[in-house]
Amino acid sequence: MRVMQEIIAKVEEKDPQQTEFIQAVTEVLDSLDSTVDRHPEFVKAKIYERIVEPDRTIIFRVPWVDDTGEVRVNRGFRVQFNNAIGPYKGGLRFHPSVNLSIVKFLGFEQTFKNSLTTLPMGGGKGGSDFNPRGKSDAEVMRFCQAFMRELYRHIGPDVDVPAGDIGVGGREIGYLYGYYKKIVNEHSGVLTGKGLEYGGSLIRPEATGYGSVYFSAEMLTTRDESLEGKTAVVSGAGNVAQYTVEKLNRFGAKVVTLSDSSGSIVDEAGIDAEKLAFVMELKNVRRGRIKEYAEKYNVPYYAAKSVWDVVREQNLPLDLAYPSATENEIDAADAQALVANGCICVTEGANMPSTLEAIRVYQEAGILFGPAKAANAGGVATSGLEMSQNSMRLAWSRQEVDRRLRDIMKSIHRAALDAAEAYGKPGDYLAGANIAGFIKVAKAMYAYGIV
Numbered sequence: 001m002r003v004m005q006e007i008i009a010k011v012e013e014k015d016p017q018q019t020e021f022i023q024a025v026t027e028v029l030d031s032l033d034s035t036v037d038r039h040p041e042f043v044k045a046k047i048y049e050r051i052v053e054p055d056r057t058i059i060f061r062v063p064w065v066d067d068t069g070e071v072r073v074n075r076g077f078r079v080q081f082n083n084a085i086g087p088y089k090g091g092l093r094f095h096p097s098v099n100l101s102i103v104k105f106l107g108f109e110q111t112f113k114n115s116l117t118t119l120p121m122g123g124g125k126g127g128s129d130f131n132p133r134g135k136s137d138a139e140v141m142r143f144c145q146a147f148m149r150e151l152y153r154h155i156g157p158d159v160d161v162p163a164g165d166i167g168v169g170g171r172e173i174g175y176l177y178g179y180y181k182k183i184v185n186e187h188s189g190v191l192t193g194k195g196l197e198y199g200g201s202l203i204r205p206e207a208t209g210y211g212s213v214y215f216s217a218e219m220l221t222t223r224d225e226s227l228e229g230k231t232a233v234v235s236g237a238g239n240v241a242q243y244t245v246e247k248l249n250r251f252g253a254k255v256v257t258l259s260d261s262s263g264s265i266v267d268e269a270g271i272d273a274e275k276l277a278f279v280m281e282l283k284n285v286r287r288g289r290i291k292e293y294a295e296k297y298n299v300p301y302y303a304a305k306s307v308w309d310v311v312r313e314q315n316l317p318l319d320l321a322y323p324s325a326t327e328n329e330i331d332a333a334d335a336q337a338l339v340a341n342g343c344i345c346v347t348e349g350a351n352m353p354s355t356l357e358a359i360r361v362y363q364e365a366g367i368l369f370g371p372a373k374a375a376n377a378g379g380v381a382t383s384g385l386e387m388s389q390n391s392m393r394l395a396w397s398r399q400e401v402d403r404r405l406r407d408i409m410k411s412i413h414r415a416a417l418d419a420a421e422a423y424g425k426p427g428d429y430l431a432g433a434n435i436a437g438f439i440k441v442a443k444a445m446y447a448y449g450i451v
Contacts, residue, residue, distance in 0.1 A: 003036050004029040007048055018101035020327060020352070024108050025052050027356060031434035034423040039442070045450065047442045054081040054107060055088075058154055059100070062128060064146040066139050076147050078126035078154055078162075081107035084444035087158055088124030089114055089380060089387075091165030091193075094172065098127045102327070106165075106351055110380070112437030113373040116412045119384035124160055126151070132167050133287070144175035152180050157188045157390070163383050164193040166326070169239065169284075170205070174198075189390030192383035196395075201386035203401040204379075208349060209243025210402070211378015212322060212370070213251065214409040216347040219368045219429070222417075225344070228252035233318045235259050235307040236325035237283050237290050240349045240376070244322050245276050256318070257310065259325065260290045263303040264310050267293075312337035324349030335361035348372035359430065374412050374433035381408045 011025050029048070036043060058078040066072055077100060080088045090110040093102075103125050111123025128147060132140050154160060164173050173193045181187055187199070194200035203210070217227055230253045234241050237258045245255045254270040258279065267275070275297060282288045294301030302310050308323075308330050310316060321343050323329055327350065330338075335358035338346065345368040348354065352372055354362070362369040382405055389395055396404075412433075419439070420432030 003043060003048060004033055007052060010049070011052055015101070018104060020101045020105040021108065023328075023356060024105040024352060027352075027359070027430075028108070028112065028434050028438070031431040032438055034425065034431075035435060035438065038423075041446060042442050045446055047445055050445065051082065051111075051438070051441065052108070054079050054104060055083065056080050057100070057104070060150045062130065062143065062146050062150070064139075064143045067136055074128050074130040074143070076126070076128045076150060077103045078151060078160070079103045079107040079124060080154070080160055081123040081125070082111040082441060082445075083122035084441050084448070085115060086120035086122050088160035089121035089163070089383065090123055090125040091127075091163045092168045092172075092176075093125070093127035093165040094130045094132050094167030095127070096129050096131045098129045103127060105327075109351060109373050111441060112434060113377045114380055114384075115437040115440045116374055116415060116433060117377050117381040117384060117408055118411055119381065121161075121380065121384050121387075124162070125165075126162060127165065127168070130167075132172065137171070140172060141175045144172055145179040148176050148179040148183070152183050155180075155190055157190050157387070161189065161383075161387060162191055163380070166238070169193075170195060189387050192386045194386070199386075199390050201382060201389055201401055202396070202398040203405060204382045204386055205239060206243040206246070207382035207405055208240045208376050208379030209245075209324070210247045211381065211405060211409050212240070212244055212324070212347050212349040212375045213247040214378065214406050215370050215375040215413055216320065216322075216345055216368075217251065218410055218413040219345060219347070219370055222427075223368070226251075227320070230254070230319040231256060231317065232320040232322060233257040233307055233311060233316065234322045234324055234349075235264075235329060235353075236350065237279060238324075240379075241322075241324040242276065242280055242283070244324055244349055245271055245279075246273075248322075249273060249276070253320065256316075257307045258290055258293065259307045262289050263291060263301055264305050264307045265290055265294045265299055265301050266310060266314070266316065267297060267299045308334035308337070311341060315341060317342050319344055321346045322349050323353035325353065326350055327352045328355050330354045330358045332357035332361055334358060339365040339367060343367060346370065347375045349376050351376065363428070363430070369429055371430045371433050373437060374416050374429060377412055378405055378409055381405060
């Protein structure tokens with residue numbers, strides 16, 4: 001453990017302002033103490049120290065012109081964290097909160113998440129502090145083209161393959177890929193999340209949400225439980241949340257919450273297929289606010305409250321929790337409320353949505369906890385399947401992609417359980433996912449020598 005604490009202290013000393021990155025490093029390294037004695041070669045080769053440093057960090061300005069003719073300037077990022085097992089792979093996030101700390105934490109997490117998928121993908125992440133909300137399609141297009149004018153130098157189908165994330169959906173991917181194709185003069189699998197018409201994969205929009213539900217189903221089977229008849233709370237109302245709700249409905253669970261940055265709704269009757277269709281039209285087409293759901297279906301709306309605020313303040317009963325909005329949305333008090341209100345399983349659809357203190361609450365209570373790098377790996381797994389289809393110049397059916405996705409999530413679940421058992425932490429999905437993801441990357445790094 002001393003080795004890990006020394007590395008964490010060095011990270012804190014070098015980058016004291018990068019709180020999200022420090023949190024991610026701490027969460028992973030705290031789980032890896034049991035690997036030190038078994039792998040003295042990793043200690044000697046300084047694998048632990050090397051794995052917390054990105055291969056490279058690229059920061060660039062993005063000047064663009066809005067609809068009034070005014071010049072705007074944003075900041076762009078791409079962190080290529082680790083390519084030991086394959087090309088850098090990870091999304092682009094467009095949101096005002098984006099900074100170097102967030103992009104580094106996401107790239108660090110992505111390294112282990114991609115390792116768990118069993119596909120040959122390294123870890124990377126990128127984005128910009130650009131906010132697409134309220135912008136016209138023309139403004140978003142001009143920004144994406146300006147962003148790609150710099151990014152294209154650093155990516156390629158065998159180098160770095162970005163995808164979407166918060167603020168980067170099908171529209172943005174289309175603009176980014178169209179400009180890349182124009183500049184480079186080639187049609188290749190350099191971006192994933194593409195439209196079906198130009199190389200995208202079926203199931204890709206659904207994959208993160210579907211995958212998190214598949215992972216929770218696997219966790220529940222270890223306790224002879226199922227999703228059927230369970231009450232679930234889901235945060236967010238974007239891509240991940242929408243398809244989490246869709247898949248939970250198909251498994252016979254009842255989802256009673258959704259949220260966005262303005263507030264949360266509670267629908268005790270359940271968000272069925274008809275209501276979900278309204279949410280998808282509201283958020284994906286009209287880009288409206290979740291308050292409109294409350295008005296249409298006459299259910300409570302809690303302005304400026306997160307789902308977890310509502311769970312805590314209204315004593316909302318539940319069985320399952322799917323944080324699917326953003327990082328650090330659940331703190332220790334929220335986690336305590338989840339446990340008190342009957343939660344038996346937390347499955348992270350967002351990246352690092354639980355604070356370290358919240359995770360300790362889950363673990364002390366003995367509830368099932370699916371950490372993000374395992375539970376939400378379905379999205380990048382299906383991006384990897386899109387890369388495979390692009391390389392082979394073919395397209396698999398919806399059923400084929402969904403089957404492969406479920407098999408991958410089962411494999412991740414088994415890998416996490418097996419690693420936890422092998423390293424003396426039986427049943428600990430957090431430790432198991434971290435160890436399983438790390439060992440594969442570390443062995444590849446060790447094989448390459450000091451590079």
